[in-house]
Amino acid sequence: MxxxxxxxxxxxxxxxxxxxxxxxxxxxxxxxxxxxxxxxxxxxxxxxxxxxxxxxxxxxxxxxxxxxxxxxxxxxxxxxxxxxxxxxxxxxxxxxxxxxxxxxxxxxxxxxxxxxxxxxxxxxxxxxSRPPMYGVLRHLRMAPAEIRGQREIGGFADRPLLAVLAGRPLHHRSLHQIRAAAEEVAEDGRAEVLVIINTPLDDEGLTPAIIAAEPLLPPRTRFVVATLPTPACGDVHPSPAAPSGRAPGGTAPRLPTGRYDLLAAHVARAYGATHLLIDRAPRTPAPSDEDLEPAPIPILPAAEWCYDTRDELWRQADQVTADRAEIEPSDAEVEEMLARGRELPAWFTPARVAAELHRLRPARTRRGLTVFFTGLSGSGKSTVARGVAEGVRRAGRTVTLLDGDVVRRMLSAGLTFSREDRDLNIRRIGYVAAEITRHGGVAICAPIAPYAATRAQVRAMVEETGDFFLVHVATPLEVCEARDRKGLYAKARAGEIPEFTGVSDPYEEPADADLVLDTQHTTEGESVAEVLAALRAGGWLPDHN
Missing domain, CATH: 3.10.400.10 (Sulfate adenylyltransferase)
Structure with a gap:
């Protein structure tokens, strides 16, 4: 965006x-x-x-x-x-x-x-000025006044309304928590439920998997989509309802614990909710009652549920002994099961939800991927990238190679080598790679990409729609300069090339590389094999190739 x-x-x-x-x-x-x-x-x-x-x-x-x-x-x-x-x-x-x-x-x-x-x-x-048209799921982005009006027309305005903030699929544990909370807020069982799906403006996230659970929710349940800005990682407790991958609204201030739960309560109240339940990932701590005291409507604590392996039933945790209690997998464990193409256990999630998750998050062998090589000029990244592209192609996957020099001629002609233009060049590569990834292909990129912030922007672009694998070709500067096949280092030392990475401009070594290659002590073939082995181990290439 x-x-x-x-x-x-x-x-x-x-x-x-x-x-x-x-x-x-x-x-x-x-x-x-x-x-x-x-x-x-x-x-x-x-x-x-x-x-x-x-x-x-x-x-x-x-x-x-x-x-x-x-x-x-x-x-x-x-x-x-x-x-x-x-x-x-x-x-x-x-x-x-x-x-x-x-x-x-x-x-x-x-x-x-x-x-x-x-x-x-x-x-x-x-x-x-005018109604917004940009963004996904516009038909579900109803204004709070629309929901309140629908309840009044239907004659339900006097009933309790339980809002559920959700950004992750509603598995069996969450469904039990919602049904129990709906019974709690209305003794006669006549509470309505409004699921507020928190997802970015430009990405449907896991919305289809959330809606797939509709038949298992209370009969008077409806869905709306909203985008609640969420805190930066590490600033405060991240929103428990944020979809995996990225925060729905970007990043936001450093604030005391519970402030984003309170924000959700204000938004829920605008929809007419009388109570709020926040669907949290398993083993996610909730803010204290003191932190949530200023909430405009009650934020309900979710009773903990676990699976009773003896009776094969979900029960409240205090009703199941430890030796029989099965805790649901974490979101990371679920993601790994999906990545490997494994079936999700029926005791853990409804079949309808599992089917949507497998559609949205296919096995890595069918998922779009960007393999992004970064390293100094002369490090060997282009050579290794070409070998990896050929290996990926032999494995049966569609692959596109975006080499730094070729992109410079075809996609970024006219750009200088100033920091601003180099950043723009990398972002252009990232945009193209993200589109290839979006459509299930493999993009292999091999620019210098010296700046960590720009690499992070590319990772974020790609991970909106697929997977990102960063390879640092960590060939030392003296080795790159000794190779100097194009004579660039000599020109940079002579002052003929300003802002040359490694000489007159810095190279920021990645701290988030998925693989580090030492081409100083390995052959080209060994480096290619190391990358292909890592992709195979990660599930992006079939084991038999």
Whole structure:
């Protein structure tokens, strides 16, 4: 998804508005787009983006300056070029206007309240422009007022409504927890259930597998899709409902434990929910009652269930002795079973859910993959990559080789070797690789890719739709320079090539490589064989090849 794109003086006729719009048009980052949609559809009781005082009070106290409880800051980061704007047209990644912002305050964030650190923020009310069209599952992204209206028309508005926040499949344990919670909130069993599926704007995630459990949920259950911005990894407890792979709304501030559970409670209340249950992965700790005390509706603790192997039934954990209790597999274990093409146990998940998971997460031998080689010029990565491509092809998989030099000529002609252009070149390679991966092919890339941040961006692009395998060709600089088949190091030493990786510009060795090759002490054939063996061991190539 394109983030932070700004254009000035666009003709709004191009956006279907029929008028000239002289305000700058700006596409926020994914987390801010998620906030904006919840502001516009009534999921947040906020008129727009926060001032510096409001953001600071929210971060420190979990309240707005007037005392109203609110758990997370909702701010609008903008680039330097828009820091002095009086108004903005906020658009989706395709350029379609969503809202108009009249700026009430310009402020500088200097407390690192977001993963992008310091930067300009604009505050002010937003005015709705037109319904959003961008994003997947639009038919399920109903505004809270629509759900409340449907309940009133159906005569159910006076019944308890249990909201369930889910971003992972509802296996037997979760289904038992939901049914028990629905009985708890309505003694007569007449509670309705609203499953709020938390998934990114541009990715359906595991939504089909979640909906597959519908026949096993209480009879008055409906589904909606929303995107709740979630915290950066390591900042706070990650949202237990976030789909595997990536956070639905990007990243967000460092905040005390439980703030994102409270945010979910506010959104659930907007839909008319009287209670909230958060579907957490197995063995995931929940925030304390004290952390959740400011919740606008009760957040129910989920009773723990386990499988009784003797009676072959699911029971509450306190009713099963330890020697008979089977705990459901972790999400990582489930992912590994799917990757290896193994059937999911029937005691663990319903057949309908298992079928959807196998469709969404096919075995790695049928799953798209990007093998990304990185290393210094002359490290041998291109040679090894060609050998690996041939081996993958012999194994029966469709493969595309994106060599750094070839891409430079065909895809990135005209780019310089400045850091900005080198980053753009790598992102272009990543985009093409992600599309190949999306369609089940194998992309093998062999650029220098010296910067860790850019490699991380490529990994994120690819892992939205498939798998990513990073190979560091760790040939020492002195060996690469001694080879110098193209004479590039000599020119760099002579000052003829500025910003040359390893000489006048740094190479950031990857700390997240899936495989490290030492081509200094191995032959080309041995290096190729090592990579193919790793791909075979990981399940991306059949064992018999």
């Amino acid at each position: 394109t983030a932070g794109r700004a254009e000035v003086g666009l003709d709004a006729n191009q956006q279907g508005q029929g008028r000239q719009d002289t305000a700058p048009v700006f596409t926020p980052d994914p987390a801010t787009l998620a906030h904006l949609e919840l502001i516009l559809n009534g999921g947040y009781p906020l008129p727009g983006f926060m001032t510096s005082e409001e953001a600071a009070s929210t971060i420190k106290h979990g309240r707005l300056p007037g005392g109203t409880p609110w758990p997370v800051p909702v701010t609008l980061p903008v680039p330097d070029t828009l820091a002095d704007a009086d108004q903005l047209v906020l658009a989706d990644p395709e350029g379609a206007p969503l809202a108009e912002l009249r700026v009430s305050e310009r402020w500088w964030c200097d407390d690192g309240d977001r993963d992008d650190g310091h930067g300009h923020r604009l505050a002010g009310e937003v005015r709705f």
